[in-house]
Amino acid sequence: METIGIPRALAYYAYYPFWKTVMATLGRELVESGATTKAILDEGISEACTDLCVPIKIFFGHVAELKGRVDKIFVPRLVNVSQGDTFCPKFLGLPDMVRYGMKDLPPLFAPRVDLRKKVRGWVNLARMVADAFDSSIISVLQGLEKGKRVQAAYENLLLQGFTPKEAMEILETGQKGKVSDPGKEQVGTIALLGYPYSLYDDFLNGNLLSRLRALGVKVLTPEMVPEKVLYTKIRSLPKGLFWHFSNRVLGAGLYYLREVQIDGIVHVSNFACGPDAMVNKLLELEAKKHSCPFLTIGLDEHTGQAGIHTRLEAFVDMVRWRRQRACE
Amino acid sequence: MRITFPYMGHSHWVFRQLLSELGHEPIVPPRPTKRTLDYGTRYAPEFACIPFKVLLGSYLEAIELGAEAVVTTGGVGPCRAGYYAPLHQRILADLGYDLDFIVLEPPLRNLKDFYRQLRKLFPPRIGIGKLLGILSRAWVKLNAIDYLERLSHQIRPRELEPGRTTKVFEQCLELLGAATTVSEMKAAREEGRRLLAEIPVDREKELLKIGIIGEIYVVLEPFINHNVQILLEEMGVLADRSIYLADWVRGNALIPGEKDIKRAARPYLKELVGGHGLNSIGETVLYARRGFDGVVQLAPFACIPEIVAKSIIPAVSSILDIPVLTLFLDEQTGVAGIKTRLEAFVDLLWQKKRKGAGAQWKQVTLA
Ligand code: SF4
Ligand code: SF4
Numbered sequence: 001m002e003t004i005g006i007p008r009a010l011a012y013y014a015y016y017p018f019w020k021t022v023m024a025t026l027g028r029e030l031v032e033s034g035a036t037t038k039a040i041l042d043e044g045i046s047e048a049c050t051d052l053c054v055p056i057k058i059f060f061g062h063v064a065e066l067k068g069r070v071d072k073i074f075v076p077r078l079v080n081v082s083q084g085d086t087f088c089p090k091f092l093g094l095p096d097m098v099r100y101g102m103k104d105l106p107p108l109f110a111p112r113v114d115l116r117k118k119v120r121g122w123v124n125l126a127r128m129v130a131d132a133f134d135s136s137i138i139s140v141l142q143g144l145e146k147g148k149r150v151q152a153a154y155e156n157l158l159l160q161g162f163t164p165k166e167a168m169e170i171l172e173t174g175q176k177g178k179v180s181d182p183g184k185e186q187v188g189t190i191a192l193l194g195y196p197y198s199l200y201d202d203f204l205n206g207n208l209l210s211r212l213r214a215l216g217v218k219v220l221t222p223e224m225v226p227e228k229v230l231y232t233k234i235r236s237l238p239k240g241l242f243w244h245f246s247n248r249v250l251g252a253g254l255y256y257l258r259e260v261q262i263d264g265i266v267h268v269s270n271f272a273c274g275p276d277a278m279v280n281k282l283l284e285l286e287a288k289k290h291s292c293p294f295l296t297i298g299l300d301e302h303t304g305q306a307g308i309h310t311r312l313e314a315f316v317d318m319v320r321w322r323r324q325r326a327c328e
Numbered sequence: 329m330r331i332t333f334p335y336m337g338h339s340h341w342v343f344r345q346l347l348s349e350l351g352h353e354p355i356v357p358p359r360p361t362k363r364t365l366d367y368g369t370r371y372a373p374e375f376a377c378i379p380f381k382v383l384l385g386s387y388l389e390a391i392e393l394g395a396e397a398v399v400t401t402g403g404v405g406p407c408r409a410g411y412y413a414p415l416h417q418r419i420l421a422d423l424g425y426d427l428d429f430i431v432l433e434p435p436l437r438n439l440k441d442f443y444r445q446l447r448k449l450f451p452p453r454i455g456i457g458k459l460l461g462i463l464s465r466a467w468v469k470l471n472a473i474d475y476l477e478r479l480s481h482q483i484r485p486r487e488l489e490p491g492r493t494t495k496v497f498e499q500c501l502e503l504l505g506a507a508t509t510v511s512e513m514k515a516a517r518e519e520g521r522r523l524l525a526e527i528p529v530d531r532e533k534e535l536l537k538i539g540i541i542g543e544i545y546v547v548l549e550p551f552i553n554h555n556v557q558i559l560l561e562e563m564g565v566l567a568d569r570s571i572y573l574a575d576w577v578r579g580n581a582l583i584p585g586e587k588d589i590k591r592a593a594r595p596y597l598k599e600l601v602g603g604h605g606l607n608s609i610g611e612t613v614l615y616a617r618r619g620f621d622g623v624v625q626l627a628p629f630a631c632i633p634e635i636v637a638k639s640i641i642p643a644v645s646s647i648l649d650i651p652v653l654t655l656f657l658d659e660q661t662g663v664a665g666i667k668t669r670l671e672a673f674v675d676l677l678w679q680k681k682r683k684g685a686g687a688q689w690k691q692v693t694l695a
Contacts, residue, residue, distance in 0.1 A: 100643035277375035
């Protein structure tokens with residue numbers, strides 16, 4: 001069976017179940033690269049241009065890891081998925097950057113995903129997939145439909161608070177899982193904001209999410225807010241951002257600040273990320289307006305786990321202290 | 329109204345004229361200096377691109393001079409520039425300055441809004457004829473500046489007395505700046521041309537040809553690029569710049585042109601990535617075709633479109649056999665570092681040229 005490698009990076013965390021299903025209905029196997037490791041990161045650093053953000057470097061590392069063990073590598077060009085905004089320009093140029101930046105690659109499967117025009121967008125996508133795999137457009141359309149259903153189930157699980165990894169397991173095994181218990185919400189509730197590939201790549205962020213939970217914090221992420229709600233918040237701004245994942249993060253920040261009792265915000269931002277410079281400042285100003293404690297964790301290739309943990313602990317201490325004082 | 333505007337290259341001469349003819353008091357921000365940048369760096373996000381920081385700093389300096397409003401352009405992405413204005417405004421508000429921001433979004437996007445914003449700038453009862461007069465005078469001035477600047481770039485690499493062209497060009501700008509009517513501008517332009525033509529030059533001098541590409545702000549603002557173009561010219565390089573003010577207004581505000589650049593880029597980059605990312609690829613291809621010896625790419629540190637371009641350019645460079653030097657610029661960049669890297673690059677190009685390798689660049693067309 002023809003195998004298609006999918007790098008476990010960037011949009012993987014958002015759309016893997018969808019593509020897995022589509023490929024399966026076409027009789028192809030979607031093979032993931034392993035979880036990020038030091039070796040993958042190092043490989044990415046050596047392959048990619050120095051000034052790129054870490055998530056892209058990690059993506060390059062995952063592509064390299066797949067080299068030689070799959071027939072094709074999946075590097076989608078994500079342009080637009082639903083809300084009229086586009087992806088960060090690095091997503092827009094991703095297949096070109098990989099193609100011209102790396103050597104000895106197997107062929108890329110690089111469909112352009114632009115769903116701004118609903119019907120036409122899906123048909124175009126189906127055509128690209130059909131061309132790439134010599135299948136009939138009808139069977140591809142059926143595959144896409146099935147993929148959408150699985151994707152909806154996946155997003156539903158994320159809404160309930162499962163992490164992508166947990167949700168994928170549940171979909172895979174069919175077993176009902178239980179949302180990791182945040183403890184008895186002893187310390188408080190923190191909105192953990194960041195792109196899926198920053199929040200759920202445990203290697204990159206030094207296990208941030210489980211660390212927070214272990215500290216007795218109830219963690220809320222952008223994935224736990226329905227997209228519709230996120231975007232009502234974005235539309236309430238004089239001008240929304242241009243980038244999909246950034247709007248999700250900003251929208252979640254606004255939502256949690258305005259409509260949920262939270263005790264703090266942790267923004268996980270990436271070194272040399274263009275959009276984050278904007279997102280981070282907007283969140284900071286908004287948090288200030290609501291007198292909500294705000295912490296930025298900047299991720300780069302040298303961020304040590306220890307450093308992140310110390311800062312998290314100090315922040316959680318502060319949150320706890322503020323709460324106690326408020327009760328007195 | 330006391331209005332300020334983004335400081336970029338020589339454009340302030342035009343803004344100044346435009347705003348005062350519209351009955352406002354233009355507050356021209358001081359030419360950016362280290363102080364401007366310090367201001368900007370202090371209050372802007374760490375990873376904001378350098379143009380964002382310089383502009384923030386220069387708004388703060390303009391506020392010190394009494395500015396009450398800012399007129400600037402918007403944008404629809406996918407790059408950050410379109411979000412400059414809202415964020416600048418919020419940061420300034422957070423510092424306690426409530427400035428009115430008049431943001432001109434591309435008219436094709438939302439004509440009503442464009443008009444509403446524009447209205448704020450116009451005096452209440454202005455005839456369309458008068459208005460057109462004002463706009464056309466600004467346009468004439470803009471083109472005159474570009475014309476003289478282009479000329480200066482032809483002359484500087486051959487000048488016999490180092491620094492002369494730069495001095496004369498400053499003088500030209502003063503002349504043009506003082507001109508207010510079209511006939512005065514034409515006279516100033518002619519006078520400037522004459523002054524430039526009088527500069528003693530070495531006509532026989534053999535020159536390298538280098539194209540300058542990159543993000544518009546750092547290409548047009550000598551303070552950030554440390555006068556790259558002049559540095560190159562003083563090293564005996566005929567430096568061709570891809571962007572001039574008027575081209576930019578024409579290309580971005582009026583007609584979506586630059587088709588040939590996009591076509592040239594297509595084999596390597598198939599998507600618009602905002603800013604000048606696609607242009608940087610396309611222009612590299614075109615410079616190679618035109619037989620240039622090399623290309624210098626100017627990019628703000630962490631600039632999204634330029635880093636996308638930068639990731640692809642090495643391939644373009646080796647396929648088309650045209651060396652490219654990328655300079656990422658941020659607040660730490662010093663002129664010494666730039667100069668050293670330019671000198672090394674120029675040396676390399678001379679070696680390549682003398683070996684004759686440069687003459688046989690191959691033209692490879694990819695499907
Ligand atoms: S959004 Fe930021 S982190 Fe993500 S790809 Fe773009 S620059 Fe990199
Ligand atoms: S093109 Fe580059 S410098 Fe200009 S706004 Fe975009 S990211 Fe910033």
